[in-house]
Each structure stands twice: as C-alpha cells, then as structure tokens.
Amino acid sequence: MQVPPHPHIGLQTVxxxxxxxxxxxxxxxxxQTVRPRELGLMTAGRAIAHSEESPREHARILHGAQLWVALPDAHRSTDPAFEHHGDLPVVTGPGFSGTVILGGLDGAVSPGTVFSPIVGADVTLADGADVRLPVEPDFEYAVLTMSGVTEVDGVRAEPGSMVYLGCGRRELRLRADGTSGLVLLGGEPFEEKLVMWWNxxxxxxxxxxxxxxxxxxGERFGVVHGYHGPPIPAPALPDVPLKPRGRVR
Known part of the structure; x- marks a missing residue:
C-alpha cells in the first residue's frame, strides 16, 4: 500500500x-502503525492531510476496510484529530464474538470519538452458529462480509458483499456456513444533504x-512530514455543477 499525502474535510476515516x-x-x-483489530480513527474536521503506506517490513496480505463517516453540520468544522485504540471492548455469546469498533453494541461501548449516533462492530461467527444480535430499531443497518459465507436475515452474503437492512428491527439474525467474519454498520438515518467529491x-x-x-x-491542510515523495495533486473539477444530494433523490 502506498498512498501519498492527500487532504480531507468534513469526515472521519475509520x-x-x-x-x-x-x-x-x-x-x-x-x-502510527495500525494492525489487525486495532482502530485507526482520523477526524478530518475543517482540514487534515495524511498518508497511508505499508511499513518496510510487512505481511504478504493486506485485508481490511476503510469507512468514511460524514460529520454532521454542527461538527464538520471541528478540530482535526487522530486516535489509535488497540484495546476495544468485545461482546460474546454462543457461537460468536464481536469487537465494538465505534459506538455501542449490547452494552459495550468503543472509546472512539463519534459525532452522531452510529455503530460499527466486527463479528466472528463459528461454523454453524445461529445468532440473534440486539440492534436499535431507530438505526438503519448494513452488513459487510469480510470472510466466509453468512446468511444475513435470510440472505446469503458472500465475501466482499454488503447487505442493506434498513430500519425498524430489534434483532438481527445471522447464520454461518463455516467460520465467517463480517462488519456490522449502523446509525440513525443521516438526513443532511452532502456534496462528496474526491476526498x-x-x-x-x-x-x-x-x-x-x-x-x-499549499494552504489550510498542513504538511505530512516524513513521507518520501510528493503529495497527490487534486484532480480537475467536473464541468457540471456539484449539487448537494441526500438519501432521497
């Protein structure tokens, strides 16, 4: 992985x-070196720049996810910050364990800073597990399959697929066909209209x-010291106006 310095505003990267x-x-x-099952949480706020690269000595395979969380209007110009949390809470039950990445699940709460009601949890299911996870009815949810095959609310989810679940449920049924891993994502529906372009x-x-x-x-975003190479230049803006878009089009 070799991503030179680049800018962000108005979001968190997870x-x-x-x-x-x-x-x-x-x-x-x-x-900071971020390793498996550790949370690297960057709050861009009003402006930040960062680089991401594999260390000189690194594993053969890089497998994970980077999630972007839009900051609500009241906090989108907050001070930039970076957090690293290596000790995250874990919830367990028959046939499963779940690491709480952000927000809370089944009474366990992550130390990561959030600015809106959200949850992220990394769930591992044993072969043959049939689990009912407690969830919030006011949240909308999705499941991202990381490994193995999971039946999510009756839908078979292969690795790399995402199942969108919507709102209105108090529990989520998960069944494993072999050992599987997934990331549960959720939060209150985000009603603000956004313009997302580049970073x-x-x-x-x-x-x-x-x-x-x-x-x-070279204004506003600062300098990423220690990276050997130039930053990423901004692409050209499109010829059409960039218009805010929301959940309903």
Whole structure:
C-alpha cells in the first residue's frame, strides 16, 4: 500500500484491518502503525492531510476496510484529530464474538470519538452458529462480509458483499456456513444533504472548489512530514455543477 499525502474535510476515516499493517502519518504530526483489530480513527474536521503506506517490513496480505463517516453540520468544522485504540471492548455469546469498533453494541461501548449516533462492530461467527444480535430499531443497518459465507436475515452474503437492512428491527439474525467474519454498520438515518467529491465531504460545490484550491496552493491542510515523495495533486473539477444530494433523490 502506498498512498501519498492527500487532504480531507468534513469526515472521519475509520481504518480496520483483518490482515497486514498500515503506517499512518498526518499533518498533526501523528505517526502510527495500525494492525489487525486495532482502530485507526482520523477526524478530518475543517482540514487534515495524511498518508497511508505499508511499513518496510510487512505481511504478504493486506485485508481490511476503510469507512468514511460524514460529520454532521454542527461538527464538520471541528478540530482535526487522530486516535489509535488497540484495546476495544468485545461482546460474546454462543457461537460468536464481536469487537465494538465505534459506538455501542449490547452494552459495550468503543472509546472512539463519534459525532452522531452510529455503530460499527466486527463479528466472528463459528461454523454453524445461529445468532440473534440486539440492534436499535431507530438505526438503519448494513452488513459487510469480510470472510466466509453468512446468511444475513435470510440472505446469503458472500465475501466482499454488503447487505442493506434498513430500519425498524430489534434483532438481527445471522447464520454461518463455516467460520465467517463480517462488519456490522449502523446509525440513525443521516438526513443532511452532502456534496462528496474526491476526498472532501461538504455542503456545496463552492466549498469543494475552495478546498481544492487551498490544497493546490499549499494552504489550510498542513504538511505530512516524513513521507518520501510528493503529495497527490487534486484532480480537475467536473464541468457540471456539484449539487448537494441526500438519501432521497
């Protein structure tokens, strides 16, 4: 993995690995190797830049997910920050264990900072497990299959697939055909309209244009020290207006 310095605004990045390592550097001066089942949580807020690369000595396989969480309007210009949490809470039951990445699940709460009601949990199911996870009826949910095959609410989910589940349930049934791993994602429906372009989450095309100009001119985002190589240049803006879009189109 070799991702040179690049900018973000208006979001959090959630780095979660099953295999391999990622070396994180950012314009705050953070330097951290993120390893499997450790949370690397970067809050971009008003502006941050970072790089991501495999360490010089690294595992043969890199397998994980990076999730982007849009910050609500009241917090999208918050101070940038980076958190690393290697000791996360775990919930267990017959045939399963779940590491709480963000938010809370079944009474266990992650130490990671959140700005809206959300949850992320890494769940491992034993062969033949038939589990009913407690969930919040006001949250909408999705399941991302990381390994093995899981039956999610009656739907067979192969590795790399995501099942969207919507709202209105108090429990989620999971059945494993062999050992399997998945990430449960959820939160209150996000009703704000967003403009997402390149690495930016904003509320208007003008805000995107300004962020792009400031990255190109070297303003606002700071410098990622220690990375050997130039930053990623911003791509050209499209010829059409960037319009805010919401959950309903």
């Amino acid at each position: 780095s979660w690995l099953h295999d391999g390592e990622v070396l994180h550097r950012d314009s705050l001066g953070s330097l 930016f989450v904003a509320r208007s095309g003008e805000e995107i244009r300004r962020a792009r100009e400031e990255w190109t001119s």
